[in-house]
Amino acid sequence: MTSRSAGLRIALAAILVQAPRLVLVVLGADRLPVPAPVEGALLVVAGVGTALVLTGGNLYLAHTVAQVKRWRRALAAAWVLVLAASGGLVLPLIVAGISARSVPQVLGAGRLEWSWALLAAIAHELTAAGCVLASAAWASQAGAAAAGAAAAVLTAAAALPAGREAPLPPGAAAAAAQPQAAADRIACRAGCGRSFVSRQGEIAHLRHCPHRRPGAGTGSAN
DSSP, X not given: OOHHHHHHHHHHHHHHTTHHHHHHHHHHHTTOOOOHHHHHHHHXXXXXXXXXXXXXXXXXXXXXHHHOOTTHHHHHHHHHHHHHHHHHHHHHHHHHHHHTOOHHHHHHHTTOHHHHHHHHHHHHHHHHHHHHHHHHHHHHXXXXXXXXXXXXXXXXXXXXXXXXXXXOOHHHHHHHHHHHHHHTSEEOTTSSSOEESSHHHHHHHHTTOTTOXXXXXXXXXX
16 A cells, blocks of 8 residues: 555545444434434544544654655645644543543533534544645655656767767566567568568468469469
């Protein structure tokens, strides 16, 4: 898995992890009762997915900022936002542990319910956007590296003395040899369009060639 595909996978996971909560919200808006075990299972899936996505997104963005030079400022800003969102979600739990209260009690005492809920809602989208930007940065850097390598080959070829040619890559040499091999083949003298690697093969073919005129010989041409 490449760095580009890893970013796209994390971004996709960041979008999908909101699906359980969206299911609950839509069903609640339609006043459809959801059994408590089902609701609990969906919330557990959303919670575990959120933890994995935010942790993986933070690690991926930090790695990209350290390795990729293109769009580094924008990537660093996205990483800081995701890092702040992740820390903001965990902060009430730390305060609750210190004060021996529950997370809802801590949020209610500070009137932070809506702020924390907004942060929990957009943290996935911030992670997805940052990972997509990082993936594009990896792709852009790879394209720039390929263009630079091609320019270096052209520069080296132009710098060679007159009468000398730069060595071709193995693939290019094989491609150049194919037209030459095709030119060395011997075409059927009767004009059927077939060609052969040797004169003996062409003579043997003439015995059964449908274009050969009756009475024409099959000997070698002078």
